[in-house]
Amino acid sequence: MTSRPAETLAQRKRQLVADELTRAALNLLAREGFDTVTVDAIAAAAGMSKRTFFRYFSSKEDVVVQFLAEMGTGMRNELAGRPAQEPPSAALRHAVWCSIDACAGHADRALPVVQLILGTPALHARFLEHQAQWRDALAVTVARRLGIEPAEELYPQMAAGMALTAFHTVLQRWSESNGAADPAALTDRAFAVIAPALDTVPGRGAAGGGPAPADAGPAPA
Structure with a gap:
């Protein structure tokens, strides 16, 4: 009866330490460059020891990889929670x-x-590697929403791939503009290009909805 709250508190403390290390690492890596920053410098910036760092991460690259993994998990969870009748x-x-x-x-x-x-x-190579994993997870979720078998149909993998290409392209344009480009407008433009293909499910015809207008803004929750 008493062990569960203690475990929860320990997990919370562990997460706080991991978050602080991640914050310090990403800030330092972004400011000084990946090749320049050492694990010692990251630990010092977080006010912790090198030994503590290695309790949470195997390398400085692992910090960035975890950041990427969280992005993919969030994307898959959001797709799974969308209304069943919503166009792909x-x-x-x-x-x-x-x-x-x-x-x-x-x-x-x-x-x-x-x-x-x-x-x-x-890091870019790891980003692409993660996107390949996200594509598989998104494809399974797309197939489940449509009630089709992902191993037998091409549509789920292709739909997930198109969505992730849009994702990568938007991030790239936003990055290249140094934040000046509007991510919402870029997302609208990207999906206006691919929406007709996404909403034409083989064997079912158009799924409805059509591309979002250029000034539609972020998709409503």
Whole structure:
């Protein structure tokens, strides 16, 4: 009876330490460059020991990889929670937008990290590797929403791939503009291009909805 609250408190403390290390690492990596920063410097910036760092992360790259993993998990969860009758383009757009908005809404902290990932070959490669994993997870969720078998139909993988291409393109344009470009408008433009294909499910015809107008703004929750 008494062990559960203690475990919860321990987990909460562990998460707070991990969050502080992540914050310090990402700020330092974005400011000084991936190759320059050492684990010792990250630990010092967080006010912790190198030994503490290695209790939570195996390397400085692992900090960034975890940041990417959380983006993918959020995208999949958002898609799974969309209304069943919503057209695929609208549901996928919302899922993608939530991850982009999580970055754009904290541009002062997130933009340098996005630029670090896209501008560092090793991290960019890991980003693409994660996107391949996200595609599989999104494809399963798309197939479940439509009641089709992902292993037998091409549509789920292709739909997930198109949505992630839009996601990557929006982040890239936002990064290249140094935050000046409007992520919501970029997301609208990207999905206006792919919505007709997303909403034409093989064997079912148009799923309805159509592309969002250019001034539609973020998909409603």
